[in-house]
Amino acid sequence: MTTLRLRPEEPADTGAVRRVLAAAFARPDVAVPPEVRLVDELRGGDAWIPELAMVAEYGGEVVSYALLTRVVVSSAEASVPALVLGPVAVAPHRQRIGLGASVVQAALDAATELGERLVVVLGDPAYYRRFGFTRADQLGLTSPWSGLGEPWQALVLPPTVSGEQPAPRGEVVFPPPWSKV
Known part of the structure; x- marks a missing residue:
């Protein structure tokens, strides 16, 4: 069986994660997909939270990856930490299971355990709705x-x-690496 x-990504997983990202986001017009470069640039930077770089190992092989990194929700009142989800990737030979x-x-789940309050994502609404995501603009959030x-x-x-503050608006x-995606 x-x-x-x-589990969270470990330093020894870097190569496997790069391979999963490269295969999942492969395009004939680029040698290295932007998603690979994004993770490389985020890894170890201020936005990186090691416990929130997750891999799925299937049969001992890293075949899936999801990354949550730090963003800030800025308003006239305050700057509040939040997270961005992405990239999410599955090796092509293990997709659709x-x-x-x-x-x-x-x-x-790991973000919730760490006491995080808000996650943003840019992606397919039909896919992310299953996790509870809704339109960010309806929550008073803007971005590029x-x-x-x-x-x-x-x-x-x-x-x-108990007594948590409402989600930031x-x-x-x-972080700067996202401007290249």
């Missing part, structure tokens, strides 16, 4: 991708302690 193991959903849910409408989404995570500010 093949086992699925969900739920590994992407498993690794995304593991990352979201706000004009895309439905794909610009957010998820308010459940509070881990304002402009989501991404």
Whole structure:
């Protein structure tokens, strides 16, 4: 029986993660997909949270990846930390068996355990709705991708302690590597 193991990325996984990203986002017009470069540039930077870089190991092979990194929601009142989900990738030979959903849910669960309150994503609304994401503009969040409408989404995570503040509203500010995607 093949086992699925969900866990944070370890330093030894860097090559396997790059291979999964490269295969999942392969395009004939680029040697290295932007998603590979994005993760390389985020890794170890200020936005990187090691516990929130999740891999799915299936049969001992890293086959899926989901990354949550730090962003800031900025408003006239305050700057509040939040997270961005992406990239999410599944090796092509292991797609359509739920590994992407498993690794995304593991990352979201880990973020909740760490007391995080808000996650944004740019992606397919039909896919991300299953995790509870809704239109980010309806939550008062803007970004360079706000004009895309439905794909610009957010998820308010459940509070881990009572008396939590409401989810922040304002402009989501991404770390510099995101400007290249």
